[in-house]
Amino acid sequence: MSDHDFLAPLRDVEPGPSRVDVARAVRNGRRRRRARPVLAALAVCVALGTAIGVLPEHAPEPAAVVLDPLRQVARVGTAGGFTPLSYTTGVDRQEIALTRADSPGAPAGVVVLHAGGRRPAGEPVPDVAGRTAVWTGTTLVWEWSPGAWGEVRLDGGFADLRNRAHRVAQAVVADGGTPVAVPFRITTPLRLVSVRSPVRPGPELAAVELAGDGGTVVVSLRSDGLPDRDVTANARVADRPAVTSDGGVDVLDPGGRYAVRVAPGRGAAPGGTPALTALAAAVHPVPDPADRRTWVADPLTG
Secondary structure, three states: OOHHHHHOOOOOOOOOOOOOOHHHHHHHOOOOOOOOOOOOOOOOOOOOEOOOOOOOOOOOOOOOOOOOOOEEOOEEOOEOOEEEEEEEOOOOEEEEEEEEOOOOOOEEEEEEEEOOOOOOOOEEEEEEOOEEEEEOOOOEEEEEEOOEEEEEEEOOOOOOHHHHHHHHHHOEEOOOOEEOOEOEEEOOOOEEEEEEEEOOOOOEEEEEEEEOOOEEEEEEEEOOOOEOOOEOOOEEEOOEEEEEEOOEEEEEOOOOOOEEEEEEEEEOOOOHHHHHHHHHHOEEEOOOOOOHHHOEOOOOOO
16 A cells, blocks of 8 residues: 555644545545645655545534544454454544455555444445445445444445445444554654554555645655665765755664665655755664564654
8 A cells, every 4th residue: 555545545744623524435435525624734744544534514413433643443353254454543533444355465445434424325234333335336334333424335346245344333342442563663743543453464664644734745665665775875865875956865773674764645744855955864763673572562652
C-alpha cells in the first residue's frame, strides 16, 4: 500500500464529532476532503489513512464512539476468503485493509469503522452480532457499535460477494482497543492523527501520520530503499547517508538495516524538502527495530 493510499481515508485531523454520513458515503462511493488548520507552526504536516465515507453537507452527526489514534478499536479474523493486511487508526474512522487469504499480498478489500453516521438505504440482511445490517449492492453496512456504522467492501468477481462480506463483518471484534506500537520516536510539535500497522511481514514496519498547518506528512520505517545500499545517497542527515527529493527524504537508521522515510501527505507541506529533512532528523528509531518488544506505544513521547 502506498503512502497515497494510506492517506486517502483520513480527512479530519482533530478529535471531535463524527462528520461521516454513511448513507451518503455508500451512495456516492467517492472521496472528498476537508482541510482544517490544526497547528500554526513552521514544521511539516502529516496525515495517514484510507477513506470510504464522505463528509455530509448538513450538520455533522455526533460521534457515538470515541476513537483514539493510539488504539486499534477492533480486530478482524480470517473470514469469507479474506484476511487482514494492515490496521490504520484515526479519530473519525479506523480502517482494516484486507487481502485474499489464498494469495495474501495485494489489498483486496477494506473494513471501515466510523465513529458515528446514519443508517443507509439498502436491502436488509441478517443481523451482524445482533445488530442491524443492510446490503447496498456493493457494500455491507452494519451497526458495529450502538450509533456507529461500519462498512465492508470486497474486490473480486465472486458470485457470493454479499455473503462473503457478511462473514467478514461477523469476524470483526470490537474488543475495547488494542494499543498500537511503533519502532521509533519523533521529536516534533506536530499532532499524531493516525498509525498504520501492517499485519504481515513486509518492507514497511510501521507508519504514522502527523498533522500541521493545513497539510500532512507520513513518517515510516522501512527495510527497502536504503541509502548507500539500494539507492545512491545524495545527502547526509543527522550525519547519516540520506536521499532527498521532492517526493520525500530517506535516511539510513543508525544500525544500517532500515530507512526512515518522511514523505508529503495531503495538502501543502510548508518548507518543502528542507522541512521534511528537518523532520527526518528528528526521528529516532529504537535500537533494534526487529525486536517488537522494544517498540513504543506513543511515538511523540519519550
